Amino acid sequence: MVSIVVVRRVKPVPYFIVPILALLIGIGVSIVILFFLTGYMVQPMDVLVSIWTGLTQPNVIANIFLILTIVGFSLAMSFKGGLYNIGGEGQFWMAAWMIVWLVFTTPIIVSQTPLVSKLVALATGFVAGFAWGLLAGILRGYVGVDEVPLTLMMNYVAYYLIDWLVMLPGRPWRDIYGYAKTRSLPQTLQYSIIPGTTVSVEMILVTIVIGFLIWLILDFTRLGLTIKIHGSNVNLLRSAGYSVPLTAALALALSGGFIGIAGILYLCGVTPSIRIPVETTTSGFGYLGILVTWLSMLELFAVPIAAYVVSSLYNAGFTLMAIKGTQQAGVTAGVTNVFMGSVLLMYALLITISEYEIRIVW
């Protein structure tokens, strides 16, 4: 009788082993899946080449990389608190919606200088994301609703709300020609691309500042410590006199706020209008960010590295679609989910070997 025994390790293995293994095995699994499910249309080489293309052409993935980095940092804040913020999509898009709404209904933003209006836009994004996250945070902290289905369903609510609001007839944000999108943001808000690249100075700056800020909060403030302790031992937090519900609510809200900033960066730096229906046009940064944060093992410095890799994976999906015949075989934007799911699954399984040793006994 063979039996499997699991024992705690004396010293954990170097932490980068797990993400790298997860990536390699996960991509391997994806290759197998795609090969067989598309009737051999997608060859292993195709997949590897498309991933490699992304990795070696930073210009192509630069914007996605920056946005995923911010989302990765933001999610680290809630994940470290033991709270799975799956609502990144909702927080992202509500922030995007908020800026569109503000820009086209009040003169507050557009009447300022470009610099000030961009700053106000970022602040707006933070507030919107914070509010959307706080809603979930209150229900999770004070009522105890599981944040995973809660934040996820709030994504759907956000999608549909925005779909509805954008298409309301006769509103100032409606596209002039009646297309299923909002009007574009004014030039003063749009970021200018650095010549020779695909990114803007604003995006790079904001990403760095946010990363720094989140690091400061988590490692050097009492608030950050309470969030981390919430993720480690809720009872300790309580017996130290802190309000556990408030800590949970704040962790989710802050996480949402910073993701909201990512939403603003997207609108100002990548696509200046919201296209409807949101649920099909979204790139899914809120979900991809989860992969980034987990692959970075919740170590902040590893977030950009993980973001870079995930951007390449995301891009690989599109590269594959461009290959002749694959679209008919089923390769669509959904392919990214195959990559994401496989890598994430391998990560979830392999993370055990970093803390535990697995023995076979007979």
Add this chain to the structure above:
Amino acid sequence: MDAALTGFLDILISSGGLFVAFYLMALGHSIVEKSGILNLAIDGMFALSATLAFFADVYYGNDLLKSFLLPAVVIALFGLFMAFVLTKFPVSHGAVGLSLMFLMYGLSSVIGYGPRIVQATMPNFSPGVSLSLEERIAGYLTMVALSIFAYWFIEKTKIGVSIKASGEDPAAAEALGVNVLASRLVAAAIGFSMIGFGGAAYMNFYVRLWDERAVILSGYGWLAFSIALSGGRHPLVVLLTSLIFSMLVHSSLQLVAWYGISRELSYSLPFIVAIISMTIYMATPLRRLLASPKGLGRIYFREERTV
């Protein structure tokens, strides 16, 4: 008054297919979770099972048997894997569940497009069957019978108590002589295949078309999750919550016609109601009366240190 009653009955009957789908998914999910396995993959499983049912319909000429069996078997296999890994290794239930969810979304999109294109070349082809009034009523009655059987199975048999014990406290259960792995595998085999049947029912009896928005992006798996949770995972109570949601979802289009709210807004309604129902469950004595298993989602690791 009469018009309201007729309207109510109309919706009751026409949402029958959706009710069957929701109840099967929610009941299967409840059984799985009673054994202690947190199932966050449910929406992915819903998408994949509906897609597989569609696949079978298109390629096997609307053979309902295959259309139901294929998803049930596939989802059960995934589920058995989940149950095995989560019991034998100290792995996070949430992480495994979510990753399977994404993977299954991806699989659904890859598997679905092929038959969809084939279907486009088959004029007058429609997946599944259009249910008659008698068939819908039979559907309701079958679900009621199923609920009674499930209740007996969980509460009044040794295997059911073993499943419950595994969900409350697997370490204690094992010390009491329960084969926790076997119990969870049994719960998984039954529960996950039911989820597969549920997705197949959705495709064959209700929506009868395949596109991303109807299947992958619908989020109905999460509605089933809330249905199960607010019903306390109790086979009989979940009948009620399934009914409420199936009627609500089905009538959201009606609400567009009656009250003139926009279509998109009506899509958000079921989710808002789901959030409210989960809140009600957690904030009221329901939480204690129909308590969730104490060990749900807890990592089961036997060689723990002692202080």
Add this chain to the structure above:
Amino acid sequence: MEKSSQAIFSSNPSPKTPIIRVENIVKRFPGAVALEDVSVEFYEGTIHAILGENGSGKSTLVKIMTGIYTPDQGAIFYKGRKVTIENPIKALSLGISMVSQSPVLIDRLTVAENLMLGLKQLGIFASPKSVLKLFEEIMEKIGIRVDPEEDVWKLTYTQKQLVEIARALMLGSKVIILDEALTYLPLEERRKFYRYLIEFKSKGGLTILITHKIPEAFEVSDKITVLRRGKHVGTVKTSETNVDTIREMMFAERAKEITLERLMDGVPGETVLEIRDLWVKNDFGTYALRGISLDVKRGEVLGLAGIVGNGQVELAQALMGLRNVERGSIIVYANGRSYVKPATKTLREIGVGYIPDQPLSHGVSIDYGLRENIAVMPGYTGPVINWGRLTKLAREFIEDLMIVTPSAKTPLKYLSGGNLMKSLVARELDLAKSALVAYNPTRGLDEVTSIKVRRIIKEKVVNNKIGVLLISEDLDEIFQVSDRIAVINEGKIVGLFDAKSARREEVEKLMVM
């Protein structure tokens, strides 16, 4: 040995073949060797005690015998045949069952549902009602009254332990292992079980009794095996040895340091903690405390004795603001004023320390180091954290209590159990400027460390004039540290004594009633 027609093993039990033999067992845990080359023989028709202090490996040994752990090296022989016991079910199939200190019965199920789980003779579709008859018979035999359709959470600790013994019998066990199952019960309660164990022995059954209390080993056992630091020191016949020899075997050179003698006297001053007519509910909605009134004075230790499950958990939590008070008052006197029903945060700020019953789950975060565990407490940091200052403070604690750790920021999960406890005690004692609520502060620690911790607490009481409420299920500890002793039973205070003049039998009697 009487031969009985209902003999458990054979009609001719041979005293020469051991029923269970463990040979050269080695078991390692991260950073420590729990068992080193241990070999012991157990015979049928015996009550065999395994004595050792906390950390000696005795619990590990029986967990290996019941399939909860697997040995790294070594073999187990059952009736002369080599066996591997890879999980509790295998152990049960061999007829080995265990009753441990904390009941394994599942609270939310009924007694009958719990009992049916291990019974192989019941089919998978059998109803819980099918165990009722068998259970009634056994209840008669052991002499207990428990309603099998009752939810387990409603039973008392003693009832739960008795049900577990009943279960062992229903399963037809040939070997019953009691892992400190009776250690925290008063002698009178233990006697209820002994009656049964002696009968079990007469039918040839083997009882293995694990304990760290020497008197308990002498109460009913035929043989005593002593483990020390994971090694088998020796096995002797109880009738051929005495307490001093056993002490020598258990503690060797440290035997002199280990004493259960009373520590120094406290010097009671003004009241620091005043509890009046306290009513508190438990997790299941019934009253755990029914009108408790107590005073704790500065400069004294008030020990609260009682069997587990009589409201101690709820009292500690209510005092610390972690549980609702339905009726009654709690007043803390500090900083020249009185604080009525202070919130947890306030309590910490005015200097009330808390050593919870389960330090791992309530007292520390094992993912972070000592300095983070200090920083989380109010009063040690402002909104921005000064790690330099905190690291320095942590290093002081490490030095003062001789905590073995690589650094002030090494995650506590890499520390041994004893050092983790010391970290918690160090922090709480530093925080405790007014009072300390300590619940089983030395549970699981080895004797030397336990005595050290108790001494440090008492010194702080006398030197810094704090008041300590010491809640403990270990009566030896209560008598050693307290100045006054109160007894709690079913949520009420049933006795209050001066520690020096209190008689142990009287206290024990009140614990049981």
